[in-house]
Amino acid sequence: MKWFKRIVIALFSLVLLGIGAIAAAYFYFLPELPDVTTLKTVKLQTPLRIYSSDGKLISQFGEKRRIPVEYEEVPTQLINAVLDTEDARFFEHKGIDPIGIVRAALILATTGKKSQGASTITQQVARGFFLSREKTYIRKIKEIFLALKIEKALNKQEILELYLNRSFLGNRAYGVGAAAQVYYGKELDELTLPEMAMIAGLPQAPSAANPIRNPARAMNRRNWVLGRMLEKENISQAQYDEAVRAPITAKYHGAEINLYAPYISEMARDYLVAKLGEEEAYTGGYNIVTTVDSSLQLKAQKALRNNVYAYDERHGYRGATKVLWTDTAPAVKEIKSLLSQTRGFQGLIPAAVISVEDQQAQVINAKGETIDIDWQGLKWARSFISNKRQGKAPKLASDVLTVGQQIWIRNNGEFWQLSQIPEVSSAIVSLDPHDGAIKNLVGGFSFHTSQYNRVTQAKRQLGSNIKPFIYTAALEKGYTLATLINNAPINNADTRQGIAWRPKNSPDRYTGPTRLRVGLAQSVNVMAVRAMRYTSLNSAIDTLVRFGFDRDDIPRNESIALGSSSVTPLQVVTAFSVFANGGYKVEPYFIERIEDSYGNIIEQANPTLACTPTQDLQATEEVINDDPFAAMADELSSPPASVAEPAAVCGDDDSRYAEQIVSSQHAFLITEALKSVIWGGGNWSKGTGWNGTAWRAARVVNRRDIAGKTGTTNESRDTWFSGFNPKLATTVWVGFDDHSKELGRTAWNANGAKDQISGAEAGAKTAGPGWNEFMKEALEGTPQEPMLPPEGIVSARIDLATGKLTRKTDHTSSFEYFIAGTEPTEYVQEEQDQSDIFIEDPTEDLFQ
Numbered sequence: 118m119k120w121f122k123r124i125v126i127a128l129f130s131l132v133l134l135g136i137g138a139i140a141a142a143y144f145y146f147l148p149e150l151p152d153v154t155t156l157k158t159v160k161l162q163t164p165l166r167i168y169s170s171d172g173k174l175i176s177q178f179g180e181k182r183r184i185p186v187e188y189e190e191v192p193t194q195l196i197n198a199v200l201d202t203e204d205a206r207f208f209e210h211k212g213i214d215p216i217g218i219v220r221a222a223l224i225l226a227t228t229g230k231k232s233q234g235a236s237t238i239t240q241q242v243a244r245g246f247f248l249s250r251e252k253t254y255i256r257k258i259k260e261i262f263l264a265l266k267i268e269k270a271l272n273k274q275e276i277l278e279l280y281l282n283r284s285f286l287g288n289r290a291y292g293v294g295a296a297a298q299v300y301y302g303k304e305l306d307e308l309t310l311p312e313m314a315m316i317a318g319l320p321q322a323p324s325a326a327n328p329i330r331n332p333a334r335a336m337n338r339r340n341w342v343l344g345r346m347l348e349k350e351n352i353s354q355a356q357y358d359e360a361v362r363a364p365i366t367a368k369y370h371g372a373e374i375n376l377y378a379p380y381i382s383e384m385a386r387d388y389l390v391a392k393l394g395e396e397e398a399y400t401g402g403y404n405i406v407t408t409v410d411s412s413l414q415l416k417a418q419k420a421l422r423n424n425v426y427a428y429d430e431r432h433g434y435r436g437a438t439k440v441l442w443t444d445t446a447p448a449v450k451e452i453k454s455l456l457s458q459t460r461g462f463q464g465l466i467p468a469a470v471i472s473v474e475d476q477q478a479q480v481i482n483a484k485g486e487t488i489d490i491d492w493q494g495l496k497w498a499r500s501f502i503s504n505k506r507q508g509k510a511p512k513l514a515s516d517v518l519t520v521g522q523q524i525w526i527r528n529n530g531e532f533w534q535l536s537q538i539p540e541v542s543s544a545i546v547s548l549d550p551h552d553g554a555i556k557n558l559v560g561g562f563s564f565h566t567s568q569y570n571r572v573t574q575a576k577r578q579l580g581s582n583i584k585p586f587i588y589t590a591a592l593e594k595g596y597t598l599a600t601l602i603n604n605a606p607i608n609n610a611d612t613r614q615g616i617a618w619r620p621k622n623s624p625d626r627y628t629g630p631t632r633l634r635v636g637l638a639q640s641v642n643v644m645a646v647r648a649m650r651y652t653s654l655n656s657a658i659d660t661l662v663r664f665g666f667d668r669d670d671i672p673r674n675e676s677i678a679l680g681s682s683s684v685t686p687l688q689v690v691t692a693f694s695v696f697a698n699g700g701y702k703v704e705p706y707f708i709e710r711i712e713d714s715y716g717n718i719i720e721q722a723n724p725t726l727a728c729t730p731t732q733d734l735q736a737t738e739e740v741i742n743d744d745p746f747a748a749m750a751d752e753l754s755s756p757p758a759s760v761a762e763p764a765a766v767c768g769d770d771d772s773r774y775a776e777q778i779v780s781s782q783h784a785f786l787i788t789e790a791l792k793s794v795i796w797g798g799g800n801w802s803k804g805t806g807w808n809g810t811a812w813r814a815a816r817v818v819n820r821r822d823i824a825g826k827t828g829t830t831n832e833s834r835d836t837w838f839s840g841f842n843p844k845l846a847t848t849v850w851v852g853f854d855d856h857s858k859e860l861g862r863t864a865w866n867a868n869g870a871k872d873q874i875s876g877a878e879a880g881a882k883t884a885g886p887g888w889n890e891f892m893k894e895a896l897e898g899t900p901q902e903p904m905l906p907p908e909g910i911v912s913a914r915i916d917l918a919t920g921k922l923t924r925k926t927d928h929t930s931s932f933e934y935f936i937a938g939t940e941p942t943e944y945v946q947e948e949q950d951q952s953d954i955f956i957e958d959p960t961e962d963l964f965q
Contacts, residue, residue, distance in 0.1 A: 156246065156271060161185055161282055162291070163402030163714050165389060167382045169411040170554075170709055173375035176382035179399040182372065184294030185714070188278040192305055194351070195293065198317035199281070201345040204238040207277070212239045212268035213261050238280050239264040241320075245283050286316065287323035287330075288369060300328060302370035310356060311363040314342040328367035336365055376411045378418075380560035380570050384707060402714025408554035408707050408722075413547060413845075416894045417557040421545045421849070422463060424887030425562045426529075428851065429539035431863045431874060433501030433508060437522035441469055446521070449485055456483035456523070462565040464527045465536055470518050478514045478535075480526060490514075490526065494534030496868040504861030510868040542854050544571035544686045545887060547847040547895070550694035552724040553703035553775075556845065569854070572686045576670060577852060580680035580880065581640045581810075582689060582828030582837040583661070585696065585787050587678050588637050590660040591648040592783050598790055599920035599933050599941065601630040602644045620646050620679060623829070632920055634933070638793035638809035640827060642679055649678040663778045664692040665702060680828060689839050690848035694727075696791065696824070697841040699907065700784040701727035701775035725775040781907040782936045788904055789934055791824035791840070803928035805917070810881050811838065817889035822901040825888065827880030833860040836883040843902045845895060849888045911937045916945040 164179025200207050206214055214237050236244070243263035267276060282292040290299040296316045297303050308316070315328055318338040328335035340361045347357040385405045389398040441447075441455055452469050459467040468480035468488065476492035498517045500508030511517050517535065518524065527536040539562055547556045560570035569575070588596070605627050610617035622642045636644035649657045657677060662668050670683045691705050704725045711720040794809035795818075810827045825840020834856055839848040852860065860878035869875075874882045906912075912932045916923040922944045923930045935941075 156242075156267065156275075156279060161402065161714070162400040165386065165398055165401070165403050165405070167385045167405045167407065169376050169378070169407060169409045169414065171411050173411040174373055175376050175378045175407070175409070176374065176386070177372040178386055180289060181291045181400070182289050182295040182299060183282065183291040183402075184298060185282050185292065185402070186278075186294040186305060188274045188281075190305060191278075191281055191293065192308065192313065194310060194346075195305065195308065195313040195317065196277070197349070197351040198314050198342055198346055199277075199320075200238075201349045201351060202317050202342050203241070203320065205345075205349060207238050208273055210237060212264035213237060236260070237264065239267055239276055242276055242279050242283065243267055246279070284320045285323050286319040287327045298373060299370055300367040302373070309360075309363070310352065311339060311343070311360045312366070314346070314360065315339045315365075315367065318342045328365050329369055332365045332367075335367075376409075376414060378409060378414050378558075379564035379568075380572065381407055381409050381414075381555070381558045381707060383564075383568065383570065384558075384573070388708060389711070403719075404712040404716075406709045406712070408549075408556065408709050409558065410556045413557040413895055414559075417545045417547065417559050417891055420887050420891035420894070421543050421559050422562065423890060424849075424851070424884075425539045425541055425543050426536070427874070427886065428541055428860075428878070428883060429537065430497050431507075431866065431869070432504060432861065434498035434517065434535070435501045435537055437470075437518075437524050438467070439523045440519075440521055441523050442521040446471065449481070452481055453483050453485050456481075459483075459523070460565075463563045465525045465538065466527065468524055468526045470520050470522045470524060473514045473518050473520055476514050478518050480524065482526075488526065488533050490533050490535060494526075494529075494532055497866070498535055499866060499868070504859055507864055507866070510866055538566070540853065541851060541860070542567075542571060543849065543851045543884075543887065544575065545847065545849045545891065546572045546686050546690050547845055547891075548690050548694050548703070548705055549844070550697035550703065550841060550846045551727045551844075553691070553694070553705045554709075554724065555705055555707040558707070567854070571850065571854075574685070575850075575854075576683040576685055577835045577850065577856070578680055578830040579682050579684050579689065580828035580830040580835055580837055581642075581645075582826050582839050582880070583677065583680040583682060584637055584640060584645045585791060585826055586661055586664050586692065587645050587649050587652075587657055588633060588790070589664075589779060589783055589787055590652040590657050591633070592786060593660075593779075594652045594656070595939070596633055596648065596651065597920075597933075597935055597939050598632065598634040598786055599915050599935070600633045601920050602633055602636055602647050604628045604631040604636065604641050604644050607643050607646060618674070618676065620675075632917070634790045634793055635798070635807065637787075637790045637826075638797065639807070640794075640810045645678045646675055649675060663702070664695060666692065680830060686848045686850045689837065689850075690846050693826075693839045693841055693848065694846040695779055696784050696788045697843060697846050698727035698775075698784075699781040700777050700779035701725075702778045703727055703775045723771070723773055725773045727775045782909050785904060785907055785910060786934060786936070788824050791826055792821075794826055795823060795840075796821070798931070799917070800928035805928050811840070811885055813881060813885055814840070814889050814892075817886075818893045818896070820896060820901050822903055823892065823896075827885060829879040829883075833862075833878045833883070834858070836860060836878060836880045838880050838884040838888040840888060840892070842892075842896060843904055844899070845892070847888060847892060847895075849884045849891070851884045851887070906934065909937050910934055911940055913940045915941060919945045921945040 161183060162181050163183045163185060164177050164181060166177050167175045169175055204214070240260050243260050247263055282294070285291055286296040288299050290296045293316055294305060296319065297305050297308055300316070301308065301312055315335065318326055318341065322338070325331060326335045326338040343352070343357055343360050346352045347354065385407055389403060389405060393401065441452065456467050456469060461467060466482055468482045470478055471481050471487070472479040476495070478490045478495065479487055480490060481487050492514070495514055495517055496511060499510050502508060525536045525538065526533055542561055544560055546558045548554065549556055558572050560572045561567050606621070607619055610619050620642050631641065631644060633648070654673065654675065658668065658671050658673070661671055661677070661682065665688055666682060666684055671677055672681050687705060691703070695702055706722055706724055709722050710718050713719050795811045795814045797806065797808040797812060799805040799807045811825050814823065814825060820842065822842045823840055825838060828837030828839070835850065835852040837848065837850050841847065860883060862877040863875050865875045866873060912934050914923055914926070914930050915921060915933045916925070916930055918929065920941065922941045924944065
């Protein structure tokens with residue numbers, strides 16, 4: 118009994134000593150232990166995601182892929198798989214598992230190695246958030262104390278939710294939500310039992326048991342997890358047998374990008390990084406919702422790509438990328454290896470020519486697939502000599518290709534064809550003219566080859582796209598759409614440039630006194646210069662600044678009338694929006710809102726609204742009822758309105774309002790003239806019909822509610838087309854990034870289509886087709902919306918030759934719009950001498 122008592126006393130003393138040691142250790146480490154209550158508000162590192170306005174994921178930035186999920190969103194079988202594998206008594210213990218500790222201690226005592234861990238899920242959470250993974254006794258003691266504190270601060274569901282979202286599961290996937298996407302491209306509730314077991318087995322060895330890198334080891338780990346689930350009776354024998362027979366189906370799935378729009382996503386990324394810094398922006402879990410409409414963005418990308426290909430191909434084929442062999446063809450495996458070194462993009466695929474016969478060729482791609490290229494995909498490829506010269510049209514495939522060449526091919530939607538990487542650049546951007554929301558933006562042909570955003574960064578000469586703003590200044594000084602301006606050579610040179618600058622028309626043709634509407638529609642250079650002289654250089658510059666162009670980019674000489682100012686496409690489309698919305702200068706914006714990781718809105722756009730005051734309905738109705746132009750509304754799909762509607766519905770008290778920089782009357786008149794750019798005028802049956810420079814838009818888009826303007830700079834270095842309808846304004850630019858390169862011209866191609874583009878490149882032929890294709894598809898299915906005259910607009914029948922009133926109703930006359938009080942008061946005389954019927958600077962001898 119003495120020995121028994123001594124043993125009991127010794128054991129009791131050891132227990133007290135152990136408790137004392139633990140208490141001492143606790144108080145010793147207490148100052149070093151972090152505050153576990155921070156786990157209640159922990160912010161998991163989640164990537165930045167950027168979305169379109171309709172919820173399509175555009176891009177994701179951040180090294181860690183994580184899709185946070187709530188406990189209730191995790192399938193029960195996945196929870197079972199995790200617990201059966203990692204911590205079967207999780208819901209029973211208080212943060213540490215004594216049985217597991219004893220087991221680990223016995224292994225250590227018998228083997229001398231720390232090969233068996235005893236960490237519960239709570240301990241793993243403590244280690245993952247607060248400690249390192251080093252295997253030391255000090256770290257283990259801290260881990261135990263933290264686990265006990267965590268169990269008091271959080272409930273079991275909260276602890277397990279942190280573990281499921283925090284664990285690294287390989288391939289940059291953090292948490293089960295991201296793992297489901299990375300390995301299977303699925304949501305959690307779509308996973309099968311074998312897939313859930315695979316994910317549950319990853320936390321202990323995310324690299325070694327990775328199903329992509331090591332499928333054999335991953336399968337063994339998965340089957341072990343399934344065995345644990347069977348042992349714990351969470352699955353039946355039949356479920357187990359079926360699951361272990363399932364093959365490994367995991368493969369890498371990138372971020373679920375629904376809309377590839379790299380230029381707009383880069384703009385959004387730059388904005389948030391500048392606002393919050395890289396670390397916070399990339400890990401804070403922010404969501405940026407842009408103003409981009411996914412449907413319009415896809416249409417814009419397609420239109421730009423097709424237009425660039427069309428330009429590039431009509432200028433000729435520049436030859437193969439390289440020659441892979443000249444004599445005996447290598448094995449298919451070697452060809453595939455050689456081709457795989459070149460990455461495809463924008464639908465362009467690298468291929469090797471393996472046979473050439475008559476008018477067809479056969480190629481092989483990097484996958485080893487053979488593709489036939491028929492004559493319709495080859496015949497365009499006359500040789501490129503320069504941007505101004507092309508070779509003869511080929512007659513045989515051998516005129517174009519040789520076996521062994523590495524080339525580019527693409528599927529144009531109808532058939533496979535020979536292609537090449539375009540050297541020309543382009544940009545397209547559209548705004549909602551009523552609030553400035555950017556609906557689509559493409560900063561170049563390919564973000565893969567150039568991240569330079571030409572919409573916002575490239576300042577290029579505007580060319581004739583500037584003329585609507587010059588004529589706006591002239592209208593504000595007293596001109597009307599019926600004012601005659603002399604279309605004759607200018608001999609009184611402007612010497613501000615240091616040389617005698619004498620502008621010429623393109624083509625070099627002069628028609629004498631011509632109405633302003635016609636001069637703008639046909640982009641007559643000398644008329645624009647005379648209109649600017651009438652309004653004065655200073656007034657013209659001030660007007661351009663009002664429309665949003667930078668004063669520093671506007672030369673102080675008369676060349677500005679022909680577009681020598683340097684501007685960005687975004688500035689241009691914003692300026693044209695003024696005409697579309699009734700005279701208001703909206704501020705372009707591309708971020709609708711920014712949300713934090715909890716879905717809270719931390720920034721909401723407050724755009725400037727283009728609001729038109731309520732109009733005098735009776736006065737407007739009288740104008741329309743007396744206006745033969747309104748007859749065009751009969752051709753529209755929707756019935757004509759009896760009154761002019763506001764440009765936009767005014768917002769609430771918190772709204773911001775755009776500045777009205779042009780009267781609604783002047784905006785309407787310029788819009789009317791810009792419609793003539795597309796639809797022309799006159800009477801073709803009587804021989805008086807004429808086209809505007811953008812007549813192709815009338816054929817392609819075929820809507821009466823569109824207006825626009827072409828633009829071409831000297832030597833065709835920059836080409837533009839800007840236009841709008843009441844709901845959408847769009848600008849397209851085409852040119853070379855190297856400003857010294859001309860867009861050139863093309864000769865007629867004997868193998869081309871009947872409606873092919875040839876001759877000198879210009880706004881109508883180079884940028885115009887891209888605008889036409891986009892606007893046709895963008896507006897398809899939407900009702901046409903005529904811009905009805907605002908209050909203060911009247912119409913009068915004028916003589917087309919003199920711009921004066923007339924009583925005739927034949928092809929020599931037409932109705933024209935005027936601001937009330939500016940309409941002509943004098944009737945034309947049948948035999949009137951017309952030598953003094955135009956307004957002009959009296960100091961210039963116009964007919965010299």
